[in-house]
């Protein structure tokens with residue numbers, strides 16, 4: 001598709017020789033926001049890990065602004081502007097919050113000061129070590145760290161998972177702020193309503209394939225369809 005920022009064409013990938021996702025085709029415009037929904041284990045994380053270059057690609061292509069980046073390694077993809085907030089957060093436990101944010105920072109809009117303004121909790125905690133943070137604070141730090149890389153597209157893998165309601169709300173507020181900027185977002189999330197609220201389009205996966213596509217707002221209104229597709233009510 002002309003003007004697509006990210007385009008996946010017939011993508012098939014997995015771990016080693018085993019296929020987890022197949023026949024995945026989708027197109028995301030510059031600044032587009034996409035929710036990736038589906039039951040546990042259907043391949044959502046594998047899909048975004050494949051965009052990042054972290055799985056075994058068994059077929060198909062990943063295009064970035066029209067260029068085939070299927071053969072590029074994860075760090076090259078990061079340099080192109082693809083940011084990733086992994087499910088397991090990967091905070092450096094023995095570095096301070098500030099050091100975690102500075103370690104991979106690249107010049108751009110998201111300076112340390114802007115990240116601290118968006119995420120005041122991190123400013124308060126800047127001298128604490130990674131291991132001293134709560135799960136929610138680690139999630140904020142993982143998001144903040146991805147922002148300091150100044151991506152143009154942010155891949156988020158279940159950012160609300162395991163968070164207490166107050167912390168989940170704080171993370172969600174942060175994501176709303178990011179969604180209001182012109183950064184593209186692909187979000188995998190079990191809390192379907194939250195993912196749909198901050199995105200324009202949604203795809204639903206089952207057993208490694210895309211089984212439904214819909215504007216997010218339409219799926220948000222049609223709770224019966226959403227529940228039938230994902231097994232998760234709102």
Ligand SMILES: Nc1ncnc2c1ncn2[C@@H]1O[C@H](COP(=O)(O)OP(=O)(O)OP(=O)(O)O)[C@@H](O)[C@H]1O
Pocket residue numbers: 015020038039040041042043044045046047
């Ligand atoms: N590192 C890995 N090595 C081998 N198989 C894996 C690996 N990670 C995931 N899988 C397998 O790939 C399949 C899809 O997992 P994936 O994590 O992509 O699903 P998901 O939809 O994101 O689910 P969840 O919400 O539980 O994370 C599962 O069968 C899983 O066991």
